[in-house]
Every structure is written in structure tokens, then in C-alpha cells.
Amino acid sequence: MSDTATTGQTAAAARPAGVRPGRRGRPTDWRAVGAFAVLTAPTVLGLGLFKYVAIGWSFLLSFSEARGTVDLGSWVGFDNYTFLLGDEAFRSSMTGVILFTIFIVPVTFGISLGLAVLLHGMRRGRAFFRTGFLIPAAVSYVVAALIWKMSLFNGLPSGVANTIGGLFGWDVQSWIASTDPPLYWIVIITVRLWLQVGLYMILFLAGLQAIPVHLYEAAALDGASRWARFRHITLPMLRNTSVAILMLILIAAFQAFDEFYNVFMTTTGNSTAPVRPPLVFLYDTALKGQDYGVGSAGAFLLTLLIVLVTLLQGRLVGFGRKD
Amino acid sequence: MRKTTRRTPATVLTYLVVGVAAVLFLAPFYFMLRAALMTGTQVTDPDWHWLPDPFTLRGFTDLFDDPSVPMAGALGNSFVIAIVTAPVSTLLGSMSGYALARISVPGRGVVMSFIVVTLMIPTSATFVPTFVLVSAMGGVDTLWGVIVPGLFNAFSVLLFRNFYLKFPQEIEEAGRLDGLGHLGVYWRLALPNSGALLASLGTLSFIESWNAFLWPLVIGQDPESWTAQIALSTFLTSQSINLPALFAGAVVTILPLVVVFLFAQRHIVQGIAATGMKD
Known part of the structure; x- marks a missing residue:
């Protein structure tokens, strides 16, 4: 910090003269400590309780038999973990969410980037279209799932998808209930695309606006084609933005809950759901089934998967970083 | 050519x-x-x-006449939750962010790490134990049970800290000369000059808490404490569906956000740009 900063603070703290700027901070300024404590206490206590205590308790529960109770004491070692790893329902929920992630990540990334590049190149109407693509981002998954399930892909001849299909002479599809071929993936993927593309498009637009124009001008003078400019200027300059966005899409995909719950829920529950991602599985196990031990163990396994994939992605994208 | x-x-x-x-x-x-x-x-x-x-x-009219879907009450609950969560969570983030940026005390780095580490914990790891905690405190079926766990946000602390690091030293010194302490400088000078960031993060927080699904579903088991999203989700899976009323429910659930969106689009765009870029 500069000299003015130090003198300003020492003067205000009314410390005796002779405390040299370099040694400031040795005698504790209790008024500063008090103010610091008042300002940070709510956040520190809140996060301490709802993150640290919660996670610590859950960690202990994951090694306990805790059905219908959250009391610790009946330790079972790794039984909850081994049970889950051997459980067909949990394993298929893990493979289901991995499949979902493999679909959703590149599609969301590609469409957001594509729209951002197109909007960025527009002279007129950019703000209008930006609003158009962003509005769905303010809609909840419940509302989106409702429109998709009861209107777009409702499986009746009156459904939008079936009406359009009818123009091409296609048969009426049941979409959500269709497992062979698994058309429900189209329903699930498009819900999330509709809600998320606008957000990531805004982030890409911010990244694009930060690229210095003179780079493009120099490239144009050299006769670089549109594609060459995109490939050799836009993509490398968007590197940090892209890494951040990939991470956001990925972590959100692994924690998918809302659209799976609402699209596949029927009057008799969600036992017929073709895919139950881990969060739905945990909800059913811990909150419906009140098995908090197994539920906690599942939460840690999912967290482990998220951490591993994030690290792996960091490694992959980290290659060729020297430029 | x-x-x-x-x-x-x-x-x-x-x-x-x-x-x-x-x-x-x-x-x-x-x-x-x-x-x-x-x-x-x-x-x-x-x-x-x-x-x-x-x-x-x-x-x-069918929607609001249907006793099995307490839509009016649910909209009221959602409104209370969002209108409390948005300003309080933003203010708490600003308070901690200011202290971490501008008040030099021993142990500041430890507090900073304590807060930032929670960013790495995904929701999936905390919703079961948080339910356990909140239910132990008697928060099931209450509005505070929905609100309180969502008030503490390490990410907004971080954004405010970065913002206050750039807060002009001259303004702080002028406040000191007028006899303000740390809290006075924060409350009278720093906070009133953080309008743009408060508006951006507050608007995003409003939208997020209005649209929240998993946590209100977990904590609100009694129809009295349902939010609009939970009421709509229940309606969607109920036995006999009155389709126009169901879609009317979607319309009234979206409507407040469309209004917020049209009036605060600039804040939303800036907020997304700020929050998306963690690094």
C-alpha cells in the first residue's frame, strides 16, 4: 500500500507518534478488530453452521446407520459406501448423469458461443436479440418443465412437436414416455438449453467485447479469412472465458434436479423415471426414505465425482497453455 | 471489392x-x-x-378458485422469501467484503480462507445435512427455514471484496477526518457508493430465490408453506389437471420476474458478467 494509506490509517487509529509505517500493525487496534468482527460475524457464523457443521455432521452420518434418525452412534464403517457402489439404482443414476453431461456440455457451449459470435458481429438489433435470448434465463425449471411436458412434447396429437411432426407425416410420439428410441433425452436436454444458453451467451459476449479490435484489423490487412480470424484470434482470446463457462456448465449438469424431477414425476411418483440423476436419487433416499446415512454417503460420492471431473477438465484444458 | x-x-x-x-x-x-x-x-x-x-x-379464475392448489398463498410466500433474501444476502456480502478488503486486522487471511473454501462445496453435498440441521432447529414448514440457509453467500463476499479493494482511499480518509470509525466509513460512505453492484447482485438473488426449487421442496412439506414453484410442481403432477388453469399458474409464476427483468435488465446483464467471471 502507498504511504498515504498508512498515514491515513495510523492517524485515524490515533496511535502514538513514533509507530513507523513499516511496523504498523504490531500493537493490536482493537477498534478495527471490533469493526471487522461486527461486519464479518453474520457470514462467518452462517457459513460455519450451514456449510462446515452441516458437512461435518453429514460426513459422520455417512459412516453411521441412520434410518429415520440423525443421531450418530451406530457406526457401520464403509457399509453405506459399499452398499451404494453395489446398488444398481445408484450406479445407473451415476451413469445417467454422466451421459446427460456428455450431451449437454458441448451443445450448450457451442450454441452459446455461436449466438454470441453472431450477435457480436451485428451492427443493428444486437440489444433486441440479446434480450430475446436472455428472457428464458429468468424462467424457473418448474415452469419450463411444465411447458415442455404439457405443451411442446405432451405425447398427444395436439402437442406442438406432434403437430409439427404431423406436417411431415410422422407418427404421434409419446416423447417423455418413449424409451426406445430414448426420445426423453430430447425433452430433458432442450429444457436446460432454453434456460441456460442466454446466460452463457452474455458471458461470451463480455469476453468478445474485451478482445482488442486492432487484432482483427491487422488480420484483415493480412487477408485472413473469417474462419481464420475466428480460429486464430477469437478462440485463443476467449480461452479464460471458455474454461470458466465449461466449468459452470459441467458442475451445474452434475447437480441437475429440477427438470428431471418435474418432467418425469407422475401422479404415482417418479419410480417410472427412465433416468434418476444423483440428486433425485439422494432426495428419494434421504428425504423420502429417511435413510440419512446412505443419503450422506451418496452426497460425498457425488461430490467426489464432481471434484475429479473438474480436476480432469483442468488438466485437459490446461494442455498447451504455454503461448 | x-x-x-x-x-x-x-x-x-x-x-x-x-x-x-x-x-x-x-x-x-x-x-x-x-x-x-x-x-x-x-x-x-x-x-x-x-x-x-x-x-x-x-x-x-379456476386457478385461484381451486382449493387443492393454494396458488395465492404460495405466490405470497415466494414474494416474502425473495424480498427478504435479496437485500439481506446482498448486504451481508457487502459487509464481509468491505471488512476483508479494507480493515487490516490479525487473522484476516484466516477468515478469508474460511469463507472462500465454502465455494468449493457443491449444493449436492449440503442439502441433506442442512435439512437435518434446520429441522433440528424447528425450521420445517416455516418461511425462515427456507430463507436463512440461503442468506450466506461466499461468492458475493468475494465480488464485494474485489469491488472495495478499488474503493478510493481519499473518500475513506475524508471520512476519517470527519471522525468516522471503520463502521461509519462503511455505512455512510462505502455502502452508498456500491449501488451498481448491490443492484446487480440483489436482482440476481431475487430471481434465484424466486425460482429456487430443491430447497423449498425439501423444507416446505405443508401446503401452507409452499412457494409458487412447489405449488405449480404439485399441480403439474396432480390427479386431474385443468390444463388452462395449469398454464395460467405458469403465467402468474413468471409474471413478477418478467417485470423485474424489463426494469432491471442492465443490472442483470452486469450481474451475470460479474458473477460468471470468478477468476
Whole structure:
């Protein structure tokens, strides 16, 4: 910090003269400590309780038999973990969410980037279209799932998808209930695309606006084609933005809950759901089934998967970083 | 020469692609409104009707008359939750952010790490134990049970800290000369000068808490404590569905956010740009 900063603070703290700027901070300024404590206490206590205590308790529960109770004491070692790893329902929920992630990540990334590049190149109407693509981002998954399930892909001849299909002479599809071929993936993927593309498009637009124009001008003078400019200027300059966005899409995909719950829920529950991602599985196990031990163990396994994939992605994208 | 040959077809193509995409993105709103304003029999008519014929508000009146879907109460709950969460969580983030940026005390780095580490914990790892904690405190079926765990946000602390690091030293010194302490400088000078960031993060927080699903579902088991999202989700899976009323429910659930969106779009865009770029 500069000299003015130090003198300003020492003067205000009314410390005796002779405390040299370099040694400031040795005698504790209790008024500063008090103010610091008042300002940070709510956040520190809140996060301490709802993150640290919660996670610590859950960690202990994951090694306990805790059905219908959250009391610790009946330790079972790794039984909850081994049970889950051997459980067909949990394993298929893990493979289901991995499949979902493999679909959703590149599609969301590609469409957001594509729209951002197109909007960025527009002279007129950019703000209008930006609003158009962003509005769905303010809609909840419940509302989106409702429109998709009861209107777009409702499986009746009156459904939008079936009406359009009818123009091409296609048969009426049941979409959500269709497992062979698994058309429900189209329903699930498009819900999330509709809600998320606008957000990531805004982030890409911010990244694009930060690229210095003179780079493009120099490239144009050299006769670089549109594609060459995109490939050799836009993509490398968007590197940090892209890494951040990939991470956001990925972590959100692994924690998918809302659209799976609402699209596949029927009057008799969600036992017929073709895919139950881990969060739905945990909800059913811990909150419906009140098995908090197994539920906690599942939460840690999912967290482990998220951490591993994030690290792996960091490694992959980290290659060729020297430029 | 290159300019004219290259630009025209590419520009036309750009507008064509973006235009078609925009129609696809806005079409679901049309399908929702169309169904909300139709009669029940017309919604399921295999013959396509572009517009409701006749227009009817029956869906909306049915929605609020239906005792099995407490939509009015649920909208009220959602409103209370969002209107408390948005300012309080933003203020708490600003307070901690200011202290971490501008008040130099021993142990500041430890507090900083304590807060930042929680960013790495995904929701999936905390919702079961948080339910256990909140239910132990008697928070099931209460509005505070929905609100309180969502008030503490390490990410907004971090954004405010970065913001206050750049807060002009001169303003702080002027406050000191006027006899203000740390808290006075924060409350009288720093906070009133953080309007843009407060508005951005507050707006995003409002939207997020209005749209939240998993946590209110977990904690609100009694219909009295349902939020709009939970009421709508329950309606969606109920035995006999009155389709126009269901879509009317979607319309009234979206409506407050569309209003927020139209008035605060600039804040939303800046907020997304700020929050998305963690590094």
C-alpha cells in the first residue's frame, strides 16, 4: 500500500507518534478488530453452521446407520459406501448423469458461443436479440418443465412437436414416455438449453467485447479469412472465458434436479423415471426414505465425482497453455 | 471489392440464423399464453388453433378458485422469501467484503480462507445435512427455514471484496477526518457508493430465490408453506389437471420476474458478467 494509506490509517487509529509505517500493525487496534468482527460475524457464523457443521455432521452420518434418525452412534464403517457402489439404482443414476453431461456440455457451449459470435458481429438489433435470448434465463425449471411436458412434447396429437411432426407425416410420439428410441433425452436436454444458453451467451459476449479490435484489423490487412480470424484470434482470446463457462456448465449438469424431477414425476411418483440423476436419487433416499446415512454417503460420492471431473477438465484444458 | 462481396451474404445469413433462433427461444412463451387463454377442450383439440377462440380468462379464475392448489398463498410466500433474501444476502456480502478488503486486522487471511473454501462445496453435498440441521432447529414448514440457509453467500463476499479493494482511499480518509470509525466509513460512505453492484447482485438473488426449487421442496412439506414453484410442481403432477388453469399458474409464476427483468435488465446483464467471471 502507498504511504498515504498508512498515514491515513495510523492517524485515524490515533496511535502514538513514533509507530513507523513499516511496523504498523504490531500493537493490536482493537477498534478495527471490533469493526471487522461486527461486519464479518453474520457470514462467518452462517457459513460455519450451514456449510462446515452441516458437512461435518453429514460426513459422520455417512459412516453411521441412520434410518429415520440423525443421531450418530451406530457406526457401520464403509457399509453405506459399499452398499451404494453395489446398488444398481445408484450406479445407473451415476451413469445417467454422466451421459446427460456428455450431451449437454458441448451443445450448450457451442450454441452459446455461436449466438454470441453472431450477435457480436451485428451492427443493428444486437440489444433486441440479446434480450430475446436472455428472457428464458429468468424462467424457473418448474415452469419450463411444465411447458415442455404439457405443451411442446405432451405425447398427444395436439402437442406442438406432434403437430409439427404431423406436417411431415410422422407418427404421434409419446416423447417423455418413449424409451426406445430414448426420445426423453430430447425433452430433458432442450429444457436446460432454453434456460441456460442466454446466460452463457452474455458471458461470451463480455469476453468478445474485451478482445482488442486492432487484432482483427491487422488480420484483415493480412487477408485472413473469417474462419481464420475466428480460429486464430477469437478462440485463443476467449480461452479464460471458455474454461470458466465449461466449468459452470459441467458442475451445474452434475447437480441437475429440477427438470428431471418435474418432467418425469407422475401422479404415482417418479419410480417410472427412465433416468434418476444423483440428486433425485439422494432426495428419494434421504428425504423420502429417511435413510440419512446412505443419503450422506451418496452426497460425498457425488461430490467426489464432481471434484475429479473438474480436476480432469483442468488438466485437459490446461494442455498447451504455454503461448 | 472484398468488402461488398463478403459482407452482404454473410450479414443476411447472420440475421436469418439469429432470427430463427430468437423465434425458437420465444415460442414457448407463446405456447404457454395460448394454452392459458383457451378453453380446456380447445387445448387438447388435435386440430391446431393459432389463437384461443374464444379468448377466456377461465384458466385464471379456476386457478385461484381451486382449493387443492393454494396458488395465492404460495405466490405470497415466494414474494416474502425473495424480498427478504435479496437485500439481506446482498448486504451481508457487502459487509464481509468491505471488512476483508479494507480493515487490516490479525487473522484476516484466516477468515478469508474460511469463507472462500465454502465455494468449493457443491449444493449436492449440503442439502441433506442442512435439512437435518434446520429441522433440528424447528425450521420445517416455516418461511425462515427456507430463507436463512440461503442468506450466506461466499461468492458475493468475494465480488464485494474485489469491488472495495478499488474503493478510493481519499473518500475513506475524508471520512476519517470527519471522525468516522471503520463502521461509519462503511455505512455512510462505502455502502452508498456500491449501488451498481448491490443492484446487480440483489436482482440476481431475487430471481434465484424466486425460482429456487430443491430447497423449498425439501423444507416446505405443508401446503401452507409452499412457494409458487412447489405449488405449480404439485399441480403439474396432480390427479386431474385443468390444463388452462395449469398454464395460467405458469403465467402468474413468471409474471413478477418478467417485470423485474424489463426494469432491471442492465443490472442483470452486469450481474451475470460479474458473477460468471470468478477468476
